[in-house]
Amino acid sequence: MKIVALALSTFMWIAVSGQQAERRVRVPLEFRKVPTSLEITGAPPDAVEVRIRGASSQLSRLELGDIIAFIDLTDAGPGQSVFSLQTDHVIAPLGIEVTRVDPPELTLTLEPTGTAVVPVVPTIAGRPAAGYVVADADGVSVDPQTVEVVGPEDRLHQLRSAVTERISVDGKQATFTEIVRIGVSDATLRLREPQTARVTIKIVPVRGPGPRLQQP
Numbered sequence: 001m002k003i004v005a006l007a008l009s010t011f012m013w014i015a016v017s018g019q020q021a022e023r024r025v026r027v028p029l030e031f032r033k034v035p036t037s038l039e040i041t042g043a044p045p046d047a048v049e050v051r052i053r054g055a056s057s058q059l060s061r062l063e064l065g066d067i068i069a070f071i072d073l074t075d076a077g078p079g080q081s082v083f084s085l086q087t088d089h090v091i092a093p094l095g096i097e098v099t100r101v102d103p104p105e106l107t108l109t110l111e112p113t114g115t116a117v118v119p120v121v122p123t124i125a126g127r128p129a130a131g132y133v134v135a136d137a138d139g140v141s142v143d144p145q146t147v148e149v150v151g152p153e154d155r156l157h158q159l160r161s162a163v164t165e166r167i168s169v170d171g172k173q174a175t176f177t178e179i180v181r182i183g184v185s186d187a188t189l190r191l192r193e194p195q196t197a198r199v200t201i202k203i204v205p206v207r208g209p210g211p212r213l214q215q216p
Contacts, residue, residue, distance in 0.1 A: 021056040022099070024049055027090070030070040031108075038078060038110040039152040041188060050090055051100040058095055067092045069101065073110075080109045114153035115192065117146050120182055121161045122199045126170035134169060135202040143198045147182055151189035159189060164197050175202045 029048050031040060048069050052059070069090045071083050083106050087098040120142050128134065147162050165180040177200045182191060 019056045020053060021059055022051060022053045023059050024051050025062070025067065027067045027069050028065065030068060032070050032072050033074040034110075035073065035076060037113050038073075038076060039113050039188070040073075041109050041111050041152050041155075044108055045106070048085065049102045050087075050098055051102075052092065052096050052098055054096040058093070062093075062096075067096070067098075071106065071108075073108075076108075076110055078110055078112055080107060082107050111152040111154060113150060114156045116149050116156040116159060118149055118159055119146050119161050120144060120164065120197055122164045122180075122197070122201075123166050124169060124201065125166050126168040128169050128172045128203050131206050132173050132203050133206055135204045139202045139204075141200045144195070147195055148192040149184055149189050150192050151186070155186055155188050159184065159186060162191070164199060167199055167201065169201060169203065172201070172203045175200065177201075 026047050026049050029044075029046055031044070034040065050067065050069065052067070067090060069085065071085060071089065073083075076083075085101050085103065085105055087101060090098040090101060092098050122140055122142050124134070124140065134140065142164070149156065149159060149162060162182050162184050164182055167178050167180060177198060179196050179198055182195045182197050184190070
């Protein structure tokens with residue numbers, strides 16, 4: 001009887017674990033082989049929905065990243081284009097069948113890549129200690145003074161400067177120097193190479209009023 005019960009339970013486990021099921025899941029979307037001379041602009045989606053079929057036990061063990069959708073941009077050119085997104089554009093574990101992708105196509109806009117050299121502007125916040133100020137003349141110096149930025153040409157035309165991390169002068173009573181990262185506020189742009197800046201801020205005492213002349 002024990003052997004029969006064990007065999008029956010084993011059979012039931014195999015039957016349940018092998019039972020087929022369907023599920024809709026949201027998976028990451030990758031853009032592969034983007035030409036080096038082009039940039040994807042706008043706000044392309046970073047995920048799509050797919051319908052999958054497989055054993056219930058296998059579907060229940062899926063984790064984020066196990067299934068990935070992709071679009072191959074090898075032959076893409078500048079301008080707006082429609083790209084197909086079918087089941088063969090989805091990579092899934094062995095044993096899982098992808099039956100549908102939603103949406104089945106995407107419209108992407110690609111623009112030529114450009115470069116621009118812009119000044120680096122330190123981001124300074126706070127107030128020095130009472131009786132002190134940031135010097136008016138040459139009060140702030142930055143090295144390097146310029147950086148090269150890369151990205152879509154139309155966005156580069158609107159860029160005026162790169163900025164540094166926030167540098168606080170709160171409570172300062174003397175000149176100081178900080179090493180901070182450089183970046184750009186436009187997420188579609190990037191530095192040619194990651195860089196830091198050496199920023200020196202000159203803190204000086206507030207000048208008091210000069211001697212008063214006595215009236216005759």
